[in-house]
Amino acid sequence: MKSPSVSENRWRVLAVLAIVLLVTGLGVAPAAHGQEKVLNIGLYIEPPSLDPHNTELGTLIRELANIYEPLIDVREKIGVYEPVLATSWTVSDDGLAYTFKLRKGVKFADGTDFNAEAVRVNYDRVMNVKRGPYAAVKQIKAVEVVDDGTVRLRVHKPAAAFLSTLRLFMMVSPTALRANAGSDFGQSWFNERTAGSGAYKVDRWQRGSVVSLVRNPHHWRGFRPDNFDRINMRVILESDSQRLLLEQGQIDIAQIISIDALPALKRNPQVQVVETEYAGQMYLLLNTALPPLNDLRVRKALAHAWNHDKYRTLRKGIAPRADGPAPNVMLGDGYTLTNAYPFDLDKARKLLAEAGVKPATTLTALVQKGDEQKRMLTEVFRDELGGLGIKVDFVEATWPAIFKRATDWSGTKDPGLNWHILAFYKSPDLWTPWTFLYRMFHSETQLHKPSGQWNFVGYGNPAVDRLMDEANLTMDAAKAAAQWRKANELIYADMPAIPIERMVEIAVLRSDIRGYKYHAYDNGRKLYLYELSRAK
Amino acid sequence: MLLYVARRLAALVFVMLGMSLLMFVVAHALPGDPARVAAGGVEATAEMVRIAREQLGLDRPLAVQYVLYLGRTVQGDLGRSVVTRRRIVDDLIEFFPATLELTAAAVAFAGLLGVPLGILSAVRRGRLSDHMSRLVFLFGISMPVFWLGLVAILVFYAVLGLLPAGGRIDYLLTPPPHVTGFYTADSLLAGDAGRLASALRHLVLPALVLSSVSLAFIARMTRSCLLEVLGEDYVRTARAKGLREALVVYKHALRNAAVPILITVGLQLGTLMGGAVLTETIFTWPGIGTYAVNAVENQDYPALMGFAVTFSFLYALLNVVVDVLAYWLNPRISV
16 A cells, blocks of 8 residues: 655644644633623632631631631621621620520521531530641530520630630531541541531532532522622632733632732722731741840840831832731720831940840841742841841741741750741731730740740740730630730830731732622631622 | 563562652651641641641651551552541542643643654754754753743733633533543543533643653654664665655654654653643642642641652553563564
């Protein structure tokens, strides 16, 4: 048989290419952008798990709060709470018993009624799984079913902040739990499926691709005509891709946008950029246990060396100065803390001289890899310290490596692990000053201790400890607030951490998306999906 | 032949043992604490971390952990991911096919484009088409994949609107029923033209971008192998006998140059599997590269080891297959 000539081969190749192009060209057209009742979100991070009792608290507050609900949630004013699955509550005089009246007519997505027994079942589950909200729920000693619509929580010890922690204790359907308990209290099932009472439920989850939610037909609030029918949370981890998709209308909300892209996005009439301050704060932590930072004069000098105007310029104007060790909004109406450490290099120089800090002293700064904001502020700080004759060496590492190094140093004081400065972000995960002041500055929360939390800097002041211990236990909200304020001021005077920046949530949405809201107590990138709609 | 295959497979066992030990040491040398990740990350209290450490067996001596791990692995149990909380075998079954599909398409593109380009370059050595081809090779090897990916998205998605920006299938479509995990093959098996077309459209851009480096390697290998063969006496004889040039090149020269070209193409599959992570990130392709990076960032030791052990096994097996194929094609190869 005669073999095909080169020109015949060429035509065959072209024919194959044409078929391929035709087939791919016949592909389903890109989904109709801006389908009215479908919301598309470019996610910040893929949730590791959909189980509200076995996931990171960030995922719980951000994504799962649209699927599962707690008894109560917080409001802007400290000590005031939003009824959710509970409509009212009373607290016993000794602060050891909380009695909740439950909302009538609430059903989980699988049709199961919500009642007091469901609360007890959920409590048992959290105490067995020991993950997620365990630290918050552990405060509860027992759950009593008074009647179907009334549940009593007995706590181990009184705490003014107890109610604020209940926002993390979310309810799953006991029916789904019993049917799928297996040998791991249902963790395998709830990892990838949902059975909550929230407005939405998970329809499907293609890992690495999309988490798709649909309406929960049993949701107790009912639905408005303009509520979304479907919400696709797409895993797109590249900021440039999210931006392109947003501008093309393929996604409605982009959660990863570079700050450099904002000016152009603000000029785009099809995009809205909403900037909301919230109570998260960025700090420059100063290791108070390591010379020369163990000298208060040196720490004050460093505080005077922070040039916030320069930093704000680099951040394109989006960098309000942080209040103090804790955000002012958490410490009561009208409370403010005056900045006692304005940028003043002369004053800094004087303090350093008094403390006997020699020229060309070198400090070590731990810099988190991949976090441009933390790197930027550490660089600004390094520049100013350079003007004071202080050299700053950078040690770049991932956050887990930094955490480990700081913990090991805290326990061993190994000179090989020395560090002086660390940029640190604290979120308002719990709406109580406790989460800032106690977790970061109580002597018992130093990293190496069994009760260690986020006291990286090795700070310990008995007077502050006493104030915070009392504030934790008192049931008198006004008294507790006064104690937290006093602790806040004492810590500020000791300057174990320079308060740098109050966080600004930057939401980038298509212009036709309505209902977006954000609160001071929200954690980064939180979305209230039930409130969102699309303008006609 | 059978003896050869048996020897290679036996050697594979020792390779895997060494690999598992190396990965175990490397995984545990990574900074961070997987117990903390399992317990809930930065928010977890010291007590929760301690409990998670006990549950995961991370409080035992390293040697004990390794032996237990080895025992479970040979039974097909790679453990549970601390991030996804799923069995790692299930994770790999979900993520590996995506990478295999992408790299297979990339190798196919690289082969289909690279081999003819290499032939063209060899046959027209010294001429303009040879110089242009070599420029293409240089471009392919030099351009960073992540840059190429972003430019491709900008041009083909944002400007021309021809191809999608990422994902494996239109996000409003559910994937085809799982048979192979290849969306293209599974759509074909299900007789679903719509999903097939969507899967193909989503595959084109990332596969082309990923193929850029391999294309250059394959083309260069083809060029140099063909040039070597075209200088042989029998080729001179064939030309002297008056055979058409196409016949000389395709029937005589190329066939003898095929073995090293084939080996290169085959090995590119393994190389690309390991190098697909950047392309997967740019194109939001939920493959094993993304899974592995996630595991590293989250100190997910079990997932990291499961990935490494499985990938090493597949790569080693691929090498065996390529060697056997080469031997079958050219029995003169000494084994």
